[in-house]
Structures are given as C-alpha cells and as structure tokens.
Amino acid sequence: MSADGRTTDRGSVATIVVVASVAAVVVAGALWLVAAPEAASQPVGADAGEQYAGIDGVTATETTVVERGSRTSRTVAEVAFRPGTDERRRTVVDGSERYEVTVSNGSVLWLYDDAGDRAKRVPLSATPEDGVGRGDHIERLFAALNVTQRSASASASGPEVAPLPVVPSAASGPNASADAALGVEYDGTTSVGDRTAYVLRLAPQSDAAAYEQTLLVDTQRFFVLEQHTEWVDDGTRVSVRTTYTNVTFDPGLGEDAFTFDPPADATVERVDTPETTTYQSAAALRDATNVSVPSPDVPASFRPTYASETTGEVHGVGLRYVNETSRITVAKYNRTFPVDGHRTVEVGDREAAVTYGPTASVSWNCGEYRYTVRGQGVPASVLVEVARSVGCDASAA
Numbered sequence: 001m002s003a004d005g006r007t008t009d010r011g012s013v014a015t016i017v018v019v020a021s022v023a024a025v026v027v028a029g030a031l032w033l034v035a036a037p038e039a040a041s042q043p044v045g046a047d048a049g050e051q052y053a054g055i056d057g058v059t060a061t062e063t064t065v066v067e068r069g070s071r072t073s074r075t076v077a078e079v080a081f082r083p084g085t086d087e088r089r090r091t092v093v094d095g096s097e098r099y100e101v102t103v104s105n106g107s108v109l110w111l112y113d114d115a116g117d118r119a120k121r122v123p124l125s126a127t128p129e130d131g132v133g134r135g136d137h138i139e140r141l142f143a144a145l146n147v148t149q150r151s152a153s154a155s156a157s158g159p160e161v162a163p164l165p166v167v168p169s170a171a172s173g174p175n176a177s178a179d180a181a182l183g184v185e186y187d188g189t190t191s192v193g194d195r196t197a198y199v200l201r202l203a204p205q206s207d208a209a210a211y212e213q214t215l216l217v218d219t220q221r222f223f224v225l226e227q228h229t230e231w232v233d234d235g236t237r238v239s240v241r242t243t244y245t246n247v248t249f250d251p252g253l254g255e256d257a258f259t260f261d262p263p264a265d266a267t268v269e270r271v272d273t274p275e276t277t278t279y280q281s282a283a284a285l286r287d288a289t290n291v292s293v294p295s296p297d298v299p300a301s302f303r304p305t306y307a308s309e310t311t312g313e314v315h316g317v318g319l320r321y322v323n324e325t326s327r328i329t330v331a332k333y334n335r336t337f338p339v340d341g342h343r344t345v346e347v348g349d350r351e352a353a354v355t356y357g358p359t360a361s362v363s364w365n366c367g368e369y370r371y372t373v374r375g376q377g378v379p380a381s382v383l384v385e386v387a388r389s390v391g392c393d394a395s396a397a
Contacts, residue, residue, distance in 0.1 A: 045142025052135025326377035
C-alpha cells in the first residue's frame, strides 16, 4: 500500500535518478536507470503523446484539495474541456470560489457569480504557443523509464532526460544553487474511480529537498487523472491534490458546451475588447510602451518566449517564460482587486495573495496597478520569490 493509502500493483518498478546542479528549478546532468522485472511487448507509454493528442474532449468531476499546515480547503467542480486548448467549462458544485461558473470558448471568457447574480464577459487574445505539451511531457517520462514487462533491468545515461517536472530548491529562492538528485519511479498501477492508472512518483533523492509529486496517468489515454504535489513552504507543509473522476473521453462536445448565456436578470459587465501586441523581447516592449516593464528574476532553466502589451479598458504589460515542462508569466495592469487567496505573504511592503492549484499565482496591488506572477507546473514558493524580485513600482513609466 502506498503512502497515500492506495493499493498499487508493484509487479514492475523502475527508478531514474538524475544528478543535477539545481539553480532553483534547473535539472540537468546524468541519468542512471534501473528497471525491475515484468514482461511486455513494448515500452509503456511509447505512444503517450499520440494518445493524449487524440483526446477530442473530456467531461469529469474535478476535486481539488489544498492543505497548508492545519488548514484545508476542498472544491468540487463539474468540468468539460478540450485538452491543449482554451475551451473549458467549469461549474463549482461544492466549495467557495469567487465565480461559480467559468466558460471559455478560446476567444471569450465568461465569469458568473451565482450568489450575486453577476456575470462578466472578458474577450481573450490569442498568444503564441510555447513549451512542451502535457502529453509529450508524459511520454518523455515513460521513455526515460523504459518500463517493459519483459525487461529484467536496464541502464542508460544522457542529458535527454532533463525535461522533468520542476523541483523547488531546498534553498530560499530561485538564485540559490545546490547539488541535488531527482528521481522518478514507476510504481505499477492503481484505480482512480472506474479507470486504471499508472503510478509515477517524482522526488529529489536528497532528504534535504522536501518535495514530492505523484502522477496517476490513465493507462489508455495518458491523461493525468490525479496530480498530487507536496512541498514545504517557510517550514509549513503544503499539499495540492487535483483528481478527476467520472471521466468520459471524447463525449462529443459541441460548441454549445463552451457557450454561456447569463440569466435574463443578471447584472452583466462587459470588458472592452483589448488590443494585444506581442514583442520578441522585453527590451522591445520597453521601447514601445509608456508603462514601466517589470524585470523579474526567474529560475535559470526558464527562457523568455515573448512580451506583450494590452490596451483598451485595461492597459497592461506581460512577460512569459518557459522551460521544457513549466511556464511563468508576469503581468502588470491598471486595475486593482482585493487581496484574496489561500494565504498572504509580504512582497516588499505590500500584502500579496497566494493561490494554489494546477496554476498557482501571487498577486498584489501597487498604486493603481495590479501585479500577478502566475505559474503552471511551478511551486508557489518559487513564484513568491519571483514576485519579490519584481517588487512594487507604482509609477506608469
């Protein structure tokens, strides 16, 4: 039985150990692979990217549990979405969130507050694609493991296994360096609802690095049915678990699934259609805008992909960074909101809200501007350090 209480089939176990020099989240170096016996015709996950890309749509019950120390929050939502796109519908059925219903068709986002009978319509702007897709990421993990039912053992080394999930440094911030070893273990199969999933466990080999992630990957479509990440933030244990049950693949979602019609008596706020201009670099953006552009310190594994300026009712600037598995965005815009999240931290002399989940964020107000650092596949503790490197510049220029 695993640490989280699930019963697993441990007939096949494979372990990868990557020795790396980590600058916050940098993973690079050599890999040693050992696979335990079982018999198979081809490596598990050899076509994971293809199978995932073939998913036209998903409906499911999404349960997210966030634990920080003794505090726990739980949200249950019914979701429908197309993986790899911005088409998504989410309706909260248990738990407290600002908007109970969110619907996006890729070009328009609707947010609906049922208790206040208020709806907001937000136009969306297209952004360039970047990074490695989720399905390709899963395939890389399985390719590195090279698990087959027939193999008794195997070994390999090489830098091609570098794109593993982000690992927060045991040190305090993204500029701290330490020697670390990252391992990913194939731990057989388990059940998630009525589906069977492969179990992948990722953790540093050093006990000093308090981080662990478990992925339960559907054995047929290689969709992550559960992602459970645990780490220590300022001495406090944090756990985020997102689980999908009652899953149906390719349910035949039509355009109406991503269309929202607010109730006739609802108060509707319509945000003006913004105009977004993208630039190849932050320097080019600075030359073109009259808004001061943040200069964040991001972990060394992240590279800039583009910068952008949005004009209209909301005027703001943004920066995007990616590595092989994760994404960080930094935004500044001339609209402020209450500081509300799962917890608060200090960013300079400002109070900032930290929100956990598959996409974590840190947000704070500075004069007439709102700053948000958002990360996908990045621990909130790393985002806090990025936010602190941005600080507060209340001036426009």
